[in-house]
Amino acid sequence: MIRALDQKLAAIHAAPRTARDFILADAKDADMAFGVRAPGPRSYLARHGARPAQFSPEVWSRAEYGYRNLPEFLDIIREVVHQGLVDIMLMSAYVNEQLTIKEGLFKDSPITPAARANDTTDVWAVRHGCYTREPSQPFRSAHIDHIQCGLIECDRTTDDFPGANLGLYSMTFVNELEQDREALLWYKEFREEAERKKFRHFLEIFDPNVASGIAPEKLGEFINDNIIRTLAGVPDSGRPDFLKIVYHGPKAMEELAQYDPNLVVGILGGSAGTTYDAFKLIHDAQKYGARVALYGRKINNAEHQLAFIEMLRRITHGQISPEEAVRAYHGVLQAKGIRPHRSLADDLQVTDQAMSYDGSANRRATAEIRNNPLAKTSATPATTDGEAVTWPKRANGSPDFDKMNSAQRLAYDQARLG
Secondary structure, eight states, X not given: OOOHHHHHHHHHHHSTTTOOOOEEEEEEOGGGTTGGGTTOBTTSOOXXXXXXXXXXXXXXXXXXXXXXXXXXXXXXXXXXXXXXXXXEEEEOHHHHIIIIIXXXXXXXXXXXEEEEOOOOGGGOOOTXXXXXXXXXXXXXXXXXXXHHHSSSSOOTXXXXXXXXXXXXXXXXXXXOHHHHHHHHHHHHHHHHHHHHTTOEEEEEEEOOSSOOSOOGGGXXXXXXXXXXXXXXXXXXXXXXXXXXXXXXXXXXXXXXXXXXXXXXXXXXXXSOOOHHXXXXXXXXXXXXXXXXXXXXXXXXXXXXXXXXXXXXHHHHTTSSOHHHHHHHHHHHHHHTTOOOSSOHHHHTSOOOGGGOXXXXXXXXXXXXXXXXXXXXXXXXXXXXXXXXXXXXXXXXXXXXXXXXXXXXXXXXXXXXXX
């Protein structure tokens, strides 16, 4: 069957200036970044309900733990796939093996399975770790053959693989010659292997994860130029299907989107924020040229993921405004008896300053961090009372990495990685 992704990409390439097709991806690959916390809070479970777990009462309770386990996480992925409103389900190579290869979840689905094909060190956001404080280093856990067929070497007498044949490759330019050159060499090696194995990919470009010397209002230009320069030496056979980048506002988005009609530009979701943050981001990015959105924490931390995804889709179809979508979403929560994270008035606020078009598009004001019962420290402020962890910034609005403590660095990493 022809997947929705392929139909939409064909329509966008046929009429890049006028096509209204929009690709929506659910990024559930966070286990390659956050580990145990990746499945998200247990405040939302799939229809199947709770999955068995072992907790010794003399140590702690499941309520204190607070996170879904992997079986509960897989149930949610199944529900989202059966809903059929997203076009791509992005997973880790392991989850892809469980659901795509062993279970055949996507066999008759219009949704395209995908896997994270690399995990640079700036996504190693493990508890108590310091890896994300260093300039991003290239690294790949996943192997293309493992993603495609679950084996170290696939049978290549056919192009029909039981696993995913689409991968996310991530790069982080830090404005340092040797670091960025090394990242490009690893990407070149991956591209050549992917082309030989007929493995499709899309390219994610993160903002610098360390101080880069670039003012926040200039980061969009820095990223845009690096994208165009990187792909200028790559023919169609090796180019990514689309891009995934931070949304730096209308000007940066339009600059990149108009440059080459064949380049399909997408955005990443970033930190959870308010519901209005998420809805306005996808609306405005689409308005100024984006044709793809990949939302991770914004979906995974929602009170009701299926309803949240439905509102995203209705916004991209032009059926509803972001403001109307927030009100409709709260109406769904009320009808289902689900307590929202915030009041309707608070949820209609813009708290993510990446949505402020004031020349400071890279700044993020808040990042929601839930209590971590596995590692309670006085340095991690509680957020159950609605307060959020922020981090120190320089006068120009850029993050001041030298003054961050561990809790602030974790908040920054979660906001950046989404």
